[in-house]
Amino acid sequence: MASRPALEVENARRTLTDLCRPIRCELAEAERIFRHELRSQFAFVQQLVDHCGDYQGKRLRPALLLLAARACGSVTSAHPVLAAVVEMIHTATLVHDDILDESMVRRHAATVNAEWGTETAVLLGDYLFTHAFHLAASLDSTLACRWIGRATNRVCEGEMHQVHQRGNLDLDESSYFSIIEGKTAELTAVSCRLGAHYAGADEATTEALDRYGRNLGIAFQIADDVLDIWGEERLTGKSLGTDLEKQKLTLPVIRLLETADPATAANARRMLGEARAECRKQLIPLLEQSGTLDYSWQRARWHVKEAIDSLECLRESDSKHALRVLADYTVQRAS
Amino acid sequence: MASRPALEVENARRTLTDLCRPIRCELAEAERIFRHELRSQFAFVQQLVDHCGDYQGKRLRPALLLLAARACGSVTSAHPVLAAVVEMIHTATLVHDDILDESMVRRHAATVNAEWGTETAVLLGDYLFTHAFHLAASLDSTLACRWIGRATNRVCEGEMHQVHQRGNLDLDESSYFSIIEGKTAELTAVSCRLGAHYAGADEATTEALDRYGRNLGIAFQIADDVLDIWGEERLTGKSLGTDLEKQKLTLPVIRLLETADPATAANARRMLGEARAECRKQLIPLLEQSGTLDYSWQRARWHVKEAIDSLECLRESDSKHALRVLADYTVQRAS
Numbered sequence: 018m019a020s021r022p023a024l025e026v027e028n029a030r031r032t033l034t035d036l037c038r039p040i041r042c043e044l045a046e047a048e049r050i051f052r053h054e055l056r057s058q059f060a061f062v063q064q065l066v067d068h069c070g071d072y073q074g075k076r077l078r079p080a081l082l083l084l085a086a087r088a089c090g091s092v093t094s095a096h097p098v099l100a101a102v103v104e105m106i107h108t109a110t111l112v113h114d115d116i117l118d119e120s121m122v123r124r125h126a127a128t129v130n131a132e133w134g135t136e137t138a139v140l141l142g143d144y145l146f147t148h149a150f151h152l153a154a155s156l157d158s159t160l161a162c163r164w165i166g167r168a169t170n171r172v173c174e175g176e177m178h179q180v181h182q183r184g185n186l187d188l189d190e191s192s193y194f195s196i197i198e199g200k201t202a203e204l205t206a207v208s209c210r211l212g213a214h215y216a217g218a219d220e221a222t223t224e225a226l227d228r229y230g231r232n233l234g235i236a237f238q239i240a241d242d243v244l245d246i247w248g249e250e251r252l253t254g255k256s257l258g259t260d261l262e263k264q265k266l267t268l269p270v271i272r273l274l275e276t277a278d279p280a281t282a283a284n285a286r287r288m289l290g291e292a293r294a295e296c297r298k299q300l301i302p303l304l305e306q307s308g309t310l311d312y313s314w315q316r317a318r319w320h321v322k323e324a325i326d327s328l329e330c331l332r333e334s335d336s337k338h339a340l341r342v343l344a345d346y347t348v349q350r351a352s
Numbered sequence: 353m354a355s356r357p358a359l360e361v362e363n364a365r366r367t368l369t370d371l372c373r374p375i376r377c378e379l380a381e382a383e384r385i386f387r388h389e390l391r392s393q394f395a396f397v398q399q400l401v402d403h404c405g406d407y408q409g410k411r412l413r414p415a416l417l418l419l420a421a422r423a424c425g426s427v428t429s430a431h432p433v434l435a436a437v438v439e440m441i442h443t444a445t446l447v448h449d450d451i452l453d454e455s456m457v458r459r460h461a462a463t464v465n466a467e468w469g470t471e472t473a474v475l476l477g478d479y480l481f482t483h484a485f486h487l488a489a490s491l492d493s494t495l496a497c498r499w500i501g502r503a504t505n506r507v508c509e510g511e512m513h514q515v516h517q518r519g520n521l522d523l524d525e526s527s528y529f530s531i532i533e534g535k536t537a538e539l540t541a542v543s544c545r546l547g548a549h550y551a552g553a554d555e556a557t558t559e560a561l562d563r564y565g566r567n568l569g570i571a572f573q574i575a576d577d578v579l580d581i582w583g584e585e586r587l588t589g590k591s592l593g594t595d596l597e598k599q600k601l602t603l604p605v606i607r608l609l610e611t612a613d614p615a616t617a618a619n620a621r622r623m624l625g626e627a628r629a630e631c632r633k634q635l636i637p638l639l640e641q642s643g644t645l646d647y648s649w650q651r652a653r654w655h656v657k658e659a660i661d662s663l664e665c666l667r668e669s670d671s672k673h674a675l676r677v678l679a680d681y682t683v684q685r686a687s
Binding site: 057059061062097109116117134136139140145146148150151152153156157158163165166167169178180181 | 392394396397400444448451452469471472474475476477478479481482483485486487488489491492493494497498500501502504507508509511512513515516522577612631
């Protein structure tokens with residue numbers, strides 16, 4: 018599944034573009050606000066901003082926010098601002114994640130740390146974070162700043178927890194889910210929550226959309242972790258295999274260590290402990306034979322179903338349909 | 353001046369404590385808010401927060417904010433919150449600066465990057481930044497988030513500009529001042545501005561306090577850069593000599609290169625170009641003989657005077673007196 022042919026990947030991308038057709042004007046406005054907020058008088062800073070502006074590949078979070086708004090009520094002038102804010106926060110975490118992972122490639126281009134060094138990548142991430150909050154503060158109330166503040170606090174906590182657990186070969190599933198809920202699902206959840214609330218949704222509907230975004234985020238991260246092992250850099254457009262190299266345990270590996278017979282588990286632990294690039298290839302057949310790949314997709318699909326079920330409270334519409342297909346897309350995609 | 357005896361340093365510290373006596377309750381409240389906002393359910397994150405909570409040595413920015421409030425009107429419940437916010441932003445920049453400078457020691461303790469690695473330091477800085485905005489968003493209006501957002505945007509721009517100019521031996525004074533105004537003076541300026549505005553000061557007074565904080569910040573950074581060359585780690589409690597090692601040109605060196613005779617300037621450029629630790633010692637006699645140390649203190653004192661002159665619009669009070677002495681302290685301190 019992970020090494021699907023380029024044509025299928027292209028089809029999945031096209032589906033995403035089609036789904037976003039009803040919100041294409043708002044997405045374009047969000048893009049304009051994003052670029053306008055980040056412009057700098059310093060040529061060097063502007064060059065960096067332009068570079069990471071191109072990271073906006075799927076624009077998943079802005080799309081979630083705007084589709085949630087349309088599915089719950091109507092899109093207001095606050096929505097493209099908020100869409101730009103969540104994309105800016107996401108871009109900041111990408112720039113800083115690439116330092117943590119020592120990644121060299123992102124969206125088929127050099128990462129900021131690879132091209133300009135760690136220092137610049139640290140500062141550019143900070144620039145993006147602080148601009149996101151500056152932009153969120155241009156709205157009428159402090160609500161968006163508070164919600165986005167709380168979500169990003171949890172993103173950072175999840176990431177710190179993950180760094181601390183690196184090399185811990187006893188990490189269990191529950192800790193794994195707590196980490197990915199923080200580092201990934203908080204931002205997709207708050208995107209949907211903001212979209213719904215600013216469209217005038219009541220509290221129960223806003224909560225339902227939060228649940229949708231949270232489950233979608235969890236499914237998305239499981240898929241990301243699976244693709245880090247089985248994906249192809251050519252298709253995903255980013256450095257892969259970093260989780261195993263960094264001894265960052267993800268669902269397939271946790272499942273293997275928990276369910277394999279003692280000899281296989283000991284063998285897998287030895288491979289992980291060595292932490293060399295070749296280990297990755299040695300571990301892959303073990304993971305495939307033990308059915309952990311299937312298990313991981315099954316868990317991801319369970320969260321997709323939870324996400325889709327959360328939409329029940331909404332009346333049928335093109336946007337609700339798009340949200341359903343988007344949730345499904347997280348486990349169909351190959352990038 | 354830079355290698356002043358420990359007794360004098362101790363006296364300067366005591367002066368600062370005395371100056372803060374009228375605001376000691378508010379400083380304690382700010383400290384409580386700071387710790388409360390950052391608490392985490394994850395033991396590892398809490399350990400990091402406790403560690404960098406101890407970085408709060410001088411608490412200069414909270415002191416400026418609270419003294420500005422008292423000098424302009426009265427301290428409200430918003431002020432300790434804002435004082436905690438500016439200290440949190442400052443701490444975030446310290447944690448990230450130590451990555452950039454590869455510093456090992458801060459306030460006589462190991463830096464986060466030295467103790468726990470770059471990844472953790474990047475994430476902890478992000479945690480501090482996002483919590484600062486989350487806390488600022490607990491106030492009634494978006495004003496604090498907007499002002500702090502704008503100031504931190506400029507801090508990051510100043511730092512990125514500095515990183516980009518590293519190794520540029522033709523950096524001129526005007527670029528140096530533009531860098532330090534961004535990276536240091538923006539935060540002291542916004543601290544004073546917030547203190548004044550939230551105490552009910554009119555626009556002209558708020559602007560005057562911004563000017564005070566900006567000039568104080570510039571003087572403070574010149575002093576910091578001088579101490580990086582002539583200070584003693586024992587007294588400053590942090591790694592020194594990093595500017596020269598990183599080919600980061602500061603005022604004394606810029607002045608030397610601009611005013612020395614061609615042979616001396618060429619010699620100095622050669623030493624800087626080598627970028628080895630020993631170069632530092634070779635360059636120091638050159639800097640001393642050329643009078644650039646005196647020149648730098650003179651420029652710092654000019655900004656102290658500008659800062660003090662900005663306070664003219666305020667009626668006499670203990671707090672106004674304290675602000676005057678604080679400005680003077682930036683060029684008296686040895687840490």
